[in-house]
Amino acid sequence: MSLAVACGWTLLRSFIVAMLAVPVCWKLEAVLDSLPRAGRRTVWFLLAAAFLAPELLIGYAYSNFQLSLVRYPALNESLYGFLVLLKVIPVGVAVARFSPAPPVSSEALHIHRLSGGGASFSSLIRGPARIHLCTASVVFLLSFQEFEMASFFATASWTVWLYDQQVGGLMLSESLRFAIMPVVTEALVLVPLVLLATQGNSLAADPEKERRPQSRTVIFCLLTYLPVAIIALIAIPFAIMGSGILDGLRILLTDTLQRNGFLISVATAAGFAVPAAILSHSLAGLLLNYCVLRRESWKSRAWIAAACLPGLFGSLSISLALVALFQIGLLNPLYDTIIPLMIGTTLFLLPRAVLLRLLLNSVTSGESSHLAAMLTDSPISEQRQVGRRLIWHERYRRQLGLLGVLYFWGYMELTLAALLAPVGMIAAPVRLYAQMHYGRNEVLSATSLLTVMIPVAAFFVVVGIIKLIHQSRS
Amino acid sequence: MPSNPNSSGREIVVVICVLLTIAAGYLMFSSGSGQDDALVVYCAHDSVFSERVLRKFEQDTGIKLKIRFDTEATKSLGLVNQLVREKDHPRCDVFWNNQVLGTMQIQEQGILLPYQGSGFDRIPDGLKDPDGHWVGFGARLRVYIVNTDKMEATEAAVAEAEKGNLSRMAIAKPLYGTTLSHFSLMWQQRGEAGMKKWHADLRKRDVQVVNGNATVKNLVADGVCDWGWTDTDDYFVAADDNKPVTMLPIRVADGKTICMPNSVAIIRGTPRLTKAQRLVDFLLSEENEIELAKSKARQIPLGPVDETQLSEDVRKLKTWAADAYDITGLSAARMECLNWLKSEYLQ
Numbered sequence: 001m002s003l004a005v006a007c008g009w010t011l012l013r014s015f016i017v018a019m020l021a022v023p024v025c026w027k028l029e030a031v032l033d034s035l036p037r038a039g040r041r042t043v044w045f046l047l048a049a050a051f052l053a054p055e056l057l058i059g060y061a062y063s064n065f066q067l068s069l070v071r072y073p074a075l076n077e078s079l080y081g082f083l084v085l086l087k088v089i090p091v092g093v094a095v096a097r098f099s100p101a102p103p104v105s106s107e108a109l110h111i112h113r114l115s116g117g118g119a120s121f122s123s124l125i126r127g128p129a130r131i132h133l134c135t136a137s138v139v140f141l142l143s144f145q146e147f148e149m150a151s152f153f154a155t156a157s158w159t160v161w162l163y164d165q166q167v168g169g170l171m172l173s174e175s176l177r178f179a180i181m182p183v184v185t186e187a188l189v190l191v192p193l194v195l196l197a198t199q200g201n202s203l204a205a206d207p208e209k210e211r212r213p214q215s216r217t218v219i220f221c222l223l224t225y226l227p228v229a230i231i232a233l234i235a236i237p238f239a240i241m242g243s244g245i246l247d248g249l250r251i252l253l254t255d256t257l258q259r260n261g262f263l264i265s266v267a268t269a270a271g272f273a274v275p276a277a278i279l280s281h282s283l284a285g286l287l288l289n290y291c292v293l294r295r296e297s298w299k300s301r302a303w304i305a306a307a308c309l310p311g312l313f314g315s316l317s318i319s320l321a322l323v324a325l326f327q328i329g330l331l332n333p334l335y336d337t338i339i340p341l342m343i344g345t346t347l348f349l350l351p352r353a354v355l356l357r358l359l360l361n362s363v364t365s366g367e368s369s370h371l372a373a374m375l376t377d378s379p380i381s382e383q384r385q386v387g388r389r390l391i392w393h394e395r396y397r398r399q400l401g402l403l404g405v406l407y408f409w410g411y412m413e414l415t416l417a418a419l420l421a422p423v424g425m426i427a428a429p430v431r432l433y434a435q436m437h438y439g440r441n442e443v444l445s446a447t448s449l450l451t452v453m454i455p456v457a458a459f460f461v462v463v464g465i466i467k468l469i470h471q472s473r474s
Numbered sequence: 475m476p477s478n479p480n481s482s483g484r485e486i487v488v489v490i491c492v493l494l495t496i497a498a499g500y501l502m503f504s505s506g507s508g509q510d511d512a513l514v515v516y517c518a519h520d521s522v523f524s525e526r527v528l529r530k531f532e533q534d535t536g537i538k539l540k541i542r543f544d545t546e547a548t549k550s551l552g553l554v555n556q557l558v559r560e561k562d563h564p565r566c567d568v569f570w571n572n573q574v575l576g577t578m579q580i581q582e583q584g585i586l587l588p589y590q591g592s593g594f595d596r597i598p599d600g601l602k603d604p605d606g607h608w609v610g611f612g613a614r615l616r617v618y619i620v621n622t623d624k625m626e627a628t629e630a631a632v633a634e635a636e637k638g639n640l641s642r643m644a645i646a647k648p649l650y651g652t653t654l655s656h657f658s659l660m661w662q663q664r665g666e667a668g669m670k671k672w673h674a675d676l677r678k679r680d681v682q683v684v685n686g687n688a689t690v691k692n693l694v695a696d697g698v699c700d701w702g703w704t705d706t707d708d709y710f711v712a713a714d715d716n717k718p719v720t721m722l723p724i725r726v727a728d729g730k731t732i733c734m735p736n737s738v739a740i741i742r743g744t745p746r747l748t749k750a751q752r753l754v755d756f757l758l759s760e761e762n763e764i765e766l767a768k769s770k771a772r773q774i775p776l777g778p779v780d781e782t783q784l785s786e787d788v789r790k791l792k793t794w795a796a797d798a799y800d801i802t803g804l805s806a807a808r809m810e811c812l813n814w815l816k817s818e819y820l821q
Contacts, residue, residue, distance in 0.1 A: 424540025
């Protein structure tokens with residue numbers, strides 16, 4: 001299969017996924033609006049869980065089942081497309097929820113039509129359709145860049161094609177030449193997306209958005225999507241990997257070589273992911289603050305867009321570009337070091353950090369933080385303690401949660417670590433990916449589960465320690 | 475969009491702190507811990523088997539290794555091409571290939587440094603380069619893996635099945651690894667026209683072309699396909715897992731089997747020559763060949779070894795390997811075949 005064919009299939013699949021996802025995202029977003037605060041929080045939590053479920057593990061869990069579809073490519077493709085659809089919908093919901101409000105409201109458009117104005121393209125773009133376009137674009141990009149599941153499902157995908165060529169030893173100039181076609185495709189979606197995002201109203205979520213009761217269809221949509229996504233993306237993979245985990249753990253713990261290799265790979269992945277997460281988080285904060293200081297001018301938004309652009313092209317494109325960059329001139333001595341991987345991971349995480357900080361800003365009240373800070377200056381010790389607890393809740397806990405999500409994404413990122421890590425450094429996902437192609441077994445399943453659980457557990461331990469330190473200061 | 479007026483300053487401090495930490499970590503890692511002295515090994519043999527051997531070498535000698543493994547999907551070709559790319563600025567010291575043809579290709583490009591140590595002497599002629607640019611050890615065979623629940627496991631039954639529809643037969647994508655060597659051998663035997671005709675017929679009859687030999691093994695072991703081409707080490711994974719499979723040697727036109735030794739070579743320009751030589755001697759030692767034979771991969775020792783230490787499986791493989799086709803003259807055929815396969819599978 002040629003790259004053009006692989007790219008064409010990916011394009012078609014991503015287009016279909018985007019078309020199917022947009023109405024679902026729209027309905028889900030409407031349901032979120034109608035829910036009380038506690039319900040909304042639960043739904044967001046489940047959406048986040050569906051999106052954060054690692055593709056590597058999902059692909060591995062379904063790999064044996066996929067083998068039975070080897071003579072039924074259409075079914076294989078449908079199952080893969082379905083899983084991708086389930087995976088990207090949460091991001092679509094977030095984009096639909098937190099996109100800048102369009103300059104022209106639906107009421108204004110309606111009046112425009114009543115007064116005899118036609119439904120021109122420009123009026124549509126400036127109206128509520130803008131949010132759907134943004135949603136479709138982001139969902140399309142995520143689907144277009146998907147790699148791990150496509151690899152396990154052996155579906156036609158430009159990412160798998162190009163990755164295999166690159167690790168198969170293709171000359172870099174050739175890889176870059178091949179990358180032009182998918183990158184141009186992505187650019188065709190990204191450029192309008194950036195333009196739309198830089199020309200809307202405030203980047204903050206619309207506080208005036210009305211909460212309205214939803215129809216049964218809309219509620220049904222939510223009640224169908226969430227259980228299906230949780231079952232398909234989390235319950236089934238973890239159940240498959242969980243069977244025989246005790247045997248796997250026993251072998252892993254008694255085999256010194258496997259155990260040590262595994263632990264070193266986990267530490268390596270975490271070692272890259274933690275600084276990259278902190279850097280992207282801070283850079284996102286700087287960019288957003290700059291945007292506020294500049295009263296969200298188009299220039300400041302353009303800066304954000306420019307900084308996020310490399311990450312939006314996906315990890316494979318970033319990797320190839322950095323491999324090329326670090327093989328020339330002055331940068332060459334840094335080629336086989338941790339620097340390219342660190343830069344790559346930071347760039348990859350940056351757009352996600354910006355989106356997450358926007359999400360966080362929309363649910364964080366500056367006034368309550370300020371009031372809590374005032375409480376910490378109170379002469380009464382109980383009030384100071386309450387103030388510190390509130391600050392922890394309002395400020396630190398959420399920021400740490402955001403950092404945790406970024407760290408998890410960076411930790412589980414396979415392509416960057418595979419193509420940019422220096423010799424001798426094997427990150428956990430790369431090690432897993434290499435071993436997963438030999439087939440499923442108990443040890444590998446146990447290793448896969450631990451690969452996810454150890455960093456998550458470590459994160460909660462660190463958060464607990466920070467909380468203790470914070471409270472002991474009071 | 476809420477903003478804390480002091481937060482920009484705080485973010486800048488955080489960014490600077492993280493950058494300084496990374497720089498300090500990099501400097502410590504690159505100079506303080508002696509990592510530069512570590513021997514760089516590119517290893518195309520499956521990491522699940524080879525890592526154990528290499529870590530034992532580290533343990534025995536105290537010589538630190540930095541290892542780059544190949545992926546299953548692009549087996550061996552990735553590292554061969556990387557060595558070609560790095561020819562002018564080599565990063566690798568020792569190349570452990572899981573076959574021979576790719577190693578012969580880089581030998582022709584002047585990338586390998588000859589070495590005739592203790593290991594060289596114990597490997598028979600025909601399984602090593604006469605000048606010592608590379609030496610073979612621990613071999614595998616190309617075999618049919620047959621699902622015994624689905625079909626009779628005899629050479630005659632497989633030959634009969636191969637005459638009809640092949641939708642229940644699996645082979646790995648021949649662009650990489652031992653399947654590429656297998657195709658190269660057939661290219662030499664059948665000639666270009668014969669090979670292209672045979673391949674077109676194979677595809678026309680719906681043979682399942684999958685990502686790697688491990689996937690072939692999985693398909694047959696799970697009964698999705700009835701038989702396929704794979705390597706002995708992959709076959710033994712399924713057999714050890716109590717899957718209903720057996721193996722038969724693949725024989726080429728003149729009845730010869732296809733034996734694929736590992737090969738080891740030192741990269742020209744290595745600044746760690748003594749250490750590299752120690753690793754080569756270690757890999758070619760009788761002790762290591764016996765360890766590889768005892769491993770789950772059941773690799774066939776090529777040099778003289780104490781036969782009593784070999785399992786029945788390995789002894790059977792040794793008799794098949796004694797009938798093997800001489801693959802040392804396949805280098806040119808491999809390049810021609812690979813160029814054609816790229817046009818078939820990548821364009």
